[in-house]
Amino acid sequence: MASDISGASLSSEDLKLQFAPFSSALEAGFWHQLTQKKLNDYRLDESPKCIKGYYYNGDPVGLPTRLTLEFSAFDVDGPTPARCCPALGMLYNTNTLDAFKAVDKKALLEKEAKEIWEAIQSGAALKNPSVLCRFILLTFADLKKYHFYYWFCFPALCFPEGLKIIQPPVILEEVFSPKQISALQEAYDGLCIKRGITAVPFFLMKYADDAVQMALLEDWEAFFTDTKKITVGVYDPCTLSQHPGWPLRNLLVLLAKQWGSKLDLVEVLCFRDQTLQGNRSIQHSVLFQVKLPELPNNSVCLKSVGWEKNPKGAMGPRMVNLSECMDPKRLAESSVDLNLKLMRWRLVPSLDLDKVVNTKCLLLGAGTLGCNVARTLMGWGVRHITFVDNAKISYSNPVRQPLYEFEDCLGGGKSKATAAVDRLTKIFPGVSAEGYNMSIPMPGHPVNFSQATLSQAQKDVVQLEKLISEHDVVFLLMDTRESRWLPTVIAASKRKLVVNAALGFDTFVVMRHGLKKPHVSQSVYAATDSSTSCSSASSSSSTPAGAALSVPGSSLFSNIPGHKLGCYFCNDVVAPGDSTRDRTLDQQCTVSRPGLAMIAGALAVELMVSILQHSEGGYAVASSSDDRMNEPPTSLGLVPHQIRGFLSRFDNVLPASLAFDKCTACSPVVLDHYEREGFSFLSKVFNSSHSFLEDLTGLTLLHQETQAAEIWDMSDDESI
Amino acid sequence: MSCSVLDEEQFRLSCQLLLQRSDQLGDGWSWEAVQGSEEGYLRKTALRSVPSDWGPLHDQKGFSSHPQPQTLCDSTGHEKEEQDPAASTGSDFLRAEEEDAGSYTVTNSSSLVLQYEYHILFSCSYGAPVLYFRAFTLEGRSLALEEMWSTIHPNYRLCLQNCPLNAISQQEHPLLGQPFFFFHPCRTEEFMGPVLQAAPDQGRPVNYVLSWLSVVGPVVGLDVPLQYCTALHSTKPD
Numbered sequence: 001m002a003s004d005i006s007g008a009s010l011s012s013e014d015l016k017l018q019f020a021p022f023s024s025a026l027e028a029g030f031w032h033q034l035t036q037k038k039l040n041d042y043r044l045d046e047s048p049k050c051i052k053g054y055y056y057n058g059d060p061v062g063l064p065t066r067l068t069l070e071f072s073a074f075d076v077d078g079p080t081p082a083r084c085c086p087a088l089g090m091l092y093n094t095n096t097l098d099a100f101k102a103v104d105k106k107a108l109l110e111k112e113a114k115e116i117w118e119a120i121q122s123g124a125a126l127k128n129p130s131v132l133c134r135f136i137l138l139t140f141a142d143l144k145k146y147h148f149y150y151w152f153c154f155p156a157l158c159f160p161e162g163l164k165i166i167q168p169p170v171i172l173e174e175v176f177s178p179k180q181i182s183a184l185q186e187a188y189d190g191l192c193i194k195r196g197i198t199a200v201p202f203f204l205m206k207y208a209d210d211a212v213q214m215a216l217l218e219d220w221e222a223f224f225t226d227t228k229k230i231t232v233g234v235y236d237p238c239t240l241s242q243h244p245g246w247p248l249r250n251l252l253v254l255l256a257k258q259w260g261s262k263l264d265l266v267e268v269l270c271f272r273d274q275t276l277q278g279n280r281s282i283q284h285s286v287l288f289q290v291k292l293p294e295l296p297n298n299s300v301c302l303k304s305v306g307w308e309k310n311p312k313g314a315m316g317p318r319m320v321n322l323s324e325c326m327d328p329k330r331l332a333e334s335s336v337d338l339n340l341k342l343m344r345w346r347l348v349p350s351l352d353l354d355k356v357v358n359t360k361c362l363l364l365g366a367g368t369l370g371c372n373v374a375r376t377l378m379g380w381g382v383r384h385i386t387f388v389d390n391a392k393i394s395y396s397n398p399v400r401q402p403l404y405e406f407e408d409c410l411g412g413g414k415s416k417a418t419a420a421v422d423r424l425t426k427i428f429p430g431v432s433a434e435g436y437n438m439s440i441p442m443p444g445h446p447v448n449f450s451q452a453t454l455s456q457a458q459k460d461v462v463q464l465e466k467l468i469s470e471h472d473v474v475f476l477l478m479d480t481r482e483s484r485w486l487p488t489v490i491a492a493s494k495r496k497l498v499v500n501a502a503l504g505f506d507t508f509v510v511m512r513h514g515l516k517k518p519h520v521s522q523s524v525y526a527a528t529d530s531s532t533s534c535s536s537a538s539s540s541s542s543t544p545a546g547a548a549l550s551v552p553g554s555s556l557f558s559n560i561p562g563h564k565l566g567c568y569f570c571n572d573v574v575a576p577g578d579s580t581r582d583r584t585l586d587q588q589c590t591v592s593r594p595g596l597a598m599i600a601g602a603l604a605v606e607l608m609v610s611i612l613q614h615s616e617g618g619y620a621v622a623s624s625s626d627d628r629m630n631e632p633p634t635s636l637g638l639v640p641h642q643i644r645g646f647l648s649r650f651d652n653v654l655p656a657s658l659a660f661d662k663c664t665a666c667s668p669v670v671l672d673h674y675e676r677e678g679f680s681f682l683s684k685v686f687n688s689s690h691s692f693l694e695d696l697t698g699l700t701l702l703h704q705e706t707q708a709a710e711i712w713d714m715s716d717d718e719s720i
Numbered sequence: 721m722s723c724s725v726l727d728e729e730q731f732r733l734s735c736q737l738l739l740q741r742s743d744q745l746g747d748g749w750s751w752e753a754v755q756g757s758e759e760g761y762l763r764k765t766a767l768r769s770v771p772s773d774w775g776p777l778h779d780q781k782g783f784s785s786h787p788q789p790q791t792l793c794d795s796t797g798h799e800k801e802e803q804d805p806a807a808s809t810g811s812d813f814l815r816a817e818e819e820d821a822g823s824y825t826v827t828n829s830s831s832l833v834l835q836y837e838y839h840i841l842f843s844c845s846y847g848a849p850v851l852y853f854r855a856f857t858l859e860g861r862s863l864a865l866e867e868m869w870s871t872i873h874p875n876y877r878l879c880l881q882n883c884p885l886n887a888i889s890q891q892e893h894p895l896l897g898q899p900f901f902f903f904h905p906c907r908t909e910e911f912m913g914p915v916l917q918a919a920p921d922q923g924r925p926v927n928y929v930l931s932w933l934s935v936v937g938p939v940v941g942l943d944v945p946l947q948y949c950t951a952l953h954s955t956k957p958d
Binding site for chain 2: 027309
């Protein structure tokens with residue numbers, strides 16, 4: 001037999017008996033329960049608590065010998081999983097990491113070892129052998145970070161000279177006949193049934209050719225009356241063929257203490273009981289012939305060991321970070337992300353969510369549009385949202401502005417920008433929101449009443465410039481036309497994507513501003529810029545810029561690339577076919593059908609997302625209504641320039657229009673002046689009447705739509 | 721009636737039969753009822769040892785707001801950011817204990833042991849059972865989706881990830897509200913159809929849930945013993 005051959009070659013040194021230590025195995029439920037206990041019961045109480053784990057002797061080969069603790073560990077009197085052995089332990093939960101480190105591990109182990117030793121000496125361990133298989137769990141729960149530090153100890157008493165086996169271990173089926181094996185199984189099951197349990201940790205055993213008898217440890221004297229050969233069974237969680245598990249270690253001390261003087265040799269059956277593929281087997285159990293050392297006849301406690309090594313194989317505690325599954329904020333974040341991922345997994349595999357989630361959005365205006373845009377951005381998982389608004393929340397606001405409540409109106413009303421941030425954070429703590437309670441200087445609204453107003457305006461401009469620089473997308477969601485001018489100019493100059501939404505009574509426009517081509521370099525830019533401004537100044541034509549460059553024969557308003565698209569001020573918001581009213585939307589803005597802001601706000605965000613999904617982003621060619629039947633340019637579909645909606649007809653159209661070379665906001669001459677003169681140019685615009693911009697661009701007034709309307713109407717008509 | 725669609729009653733019946741046999745085989749399935757509702761699910765936990773050399777991860781690109789350790793080889797990945805609390809706990813006594821001659825330590829770095837929890841639920845919309853599962857390290861930390869993929873055998877992994885929708889993804893458990901991995905049921909009818917159609921010709925009964933489980937289970941380490949089936953044939957002739 002193979003074992004005989006290897007046995008012959010073994011030296012006495014090799015026949016040392018070594019035990020496989022327990023590996024701690026913790027279920028997530030245990031940490032959840034510990035958290036609850038700490039918060040609700042223990043609080044600052046550091047006194048040891050009794051807990052319960054279990055081990056199992058039916059694992060397939062290759063799995064570590066485990067002591068498992070699950071959520072039920074704190075219910076010491078609760079049931080143990082079927083066919084598992086319970087193990088009792090003491091939980092030492094400290095309040096701080098320092099206390100965790102400072103705990104005297106040696107003293108803790110010795111205290112526990114002493115109790116085991118006393119139970120062995122007194123014989124109490126015979127009646128209650130579970131005392132042989134105990135553990136200590138030292139923990140610190142950092143409930144701010146959901147980090148759990150822990151260290152297990154499985155106390156074991158050591159024979160001063162170690163333990164020897166007189167021959168190599170043998171597998172049960174090598175010595176037992178199939179008949180004996182089935183008799184053994186029957187005897188074990190019978191013992192279980194008699195005791196009303198499903199696993200017996202330690203037992204005594206006698207066997208003959210066709211019969212096996214078993215008894216509990218406490219029945220030793222009655223059981224072993226005339227037998228020279230002593231066989232002891234241990235429910236063994238180890239799967240190694242050459243080593244027993246940890247529970248045997250203290251049992252051998254008990255045997256040595258109680259009967260060591262009479263016994264020289266003890267046969268140990270490491271009972272392993274596996275059900276694989278529906279077949280139960282115990283034949284892989286292992287038999288050890290252990291030479292039982294005599295213990296000195298004094299009551300000094302044996303040396304003890306048992307602290308678990310960490311995953312690095314060193315003596316030290318372990319730490320597990322459970323913030324992903326326990327921190328409610330992290331759970332909310334991962335659920336939000338999950339929802340979005342599902343969109344990608346199920347419907348739009350090529351959706352680039354990172355692009356959306358990482359986009360920093362600046363919302364100018366925190367009113368009906370701002371609130372709805374913010375909520376839709378949150379739905380898309382956008383984390384970075386900044387509000388600018390100078391208004392306070394009034395009593396009429398909460399019903400239409402979903403980020404505010406009645407309470408917010410009291411005492412003069414909270415600032416919208418800060419209240420919106422508070423509410424976003426309440427809705428989703430993972431958001432990174434900021435609010436700026438500030439005004440945006442407007443053309444025709446003088447700022448030069450005093451030095452103070454002038455410097456305030458300058459500060460506001462600097463702040464707005466800074467905010468626009470720091471964000472990726474600027475949403476224009478204000479209630480006046482004039483207030484959109486300054487951010488349009490700044491964003492055009494900084495080449496930031498602008499999404500603009502404006503409401504009428506039952507009409508709306510949602511549009512992206514044309515995104516100018518990047519500044520090539522300072523010198524080249526200055527040259528081209530001056531030439532363009534010269535040419536535009538000398539030109540008397542009012543045709544939109546770039547029209548001359550377009551390929552002859554192609555429609556003026558199809559396939560306009562993103563950099564040639566107009567801005568809000570190139571394209572008035574008068575609804576096509578509705579120009580008889582002769583009023584711009586913003587003049588009517590305060591009265592609109594209540595659903596309109598939600599529709600327009602949602603479309604503004606969806607437009608942004610579609611733009612981001614396009615490989616060229618803001619430079620994407622504008623899709624028009626005609627493209628609705630064509631292959632869409634992005635996984636989400638079209639990327640229009642404008643969406644104009646008519647609620648009365650429940651209809652949307654997708655016009656596109658070119659940038660206007662005399663635009664009061666994005667024409668080269670305006671941008672050039674802004675970039676060269678900065679605030680001195682801007683303050684002229686703020687302080688002057690409309691004629692200033694008119695003179696500069698050669699256009700009619702900013703505020704007198706009547707004259708410009710003809711041009712804008714024409715472009716609108718043609719684009720449809 | 722479309723024979724490859726399962727209704728809730730048939731699902732319950734299939735589960736009952738599966739449970740009966742599981743009890744006989746000691747396979748560990750149990751029925752978990754949801755408090756205050758008629759609904760419930762089959763549950764089983766299992767331990768699984770996953771080789772750590774199952775190749776690099778092929779995660780879908782494009783969404784990684786919470787970067788996770790990319791392999792499972794280093795289960796202590798999270799620990800590295802932290803100051804090692806062991807530093808100040810070392811002592812002579814511990815060093816002595818490290819050399820305990822009576823203990824035999826297995827150093828097994830070529831595999832990782834994971835605790836799995838499997839749930840079988842009924843999906844009304846697909847008329848099919850759905851396998852939900854999650855996996856934990858022995859420390860109790862649950863695996864992220866990217867890590868979960870690295871526990872799937874490479875042969876399965878490539879095949880599952882190459883279909884337009886990843887067959888395994890993550891979503892909230894419909895009854896528990898916690899994040900779970902799950903096997904998408906959209907293809908279930910495809911492979912169950914032929915099984916169910918062939919059954920009457922071959923004159924053998926089919927336990928829908930059992931047959932289905934024997935297909936999807938092994939992918940995520942859940943083996944279905946053959947004894948389930950042999951028993952069903954002999955003891956449940958109808």
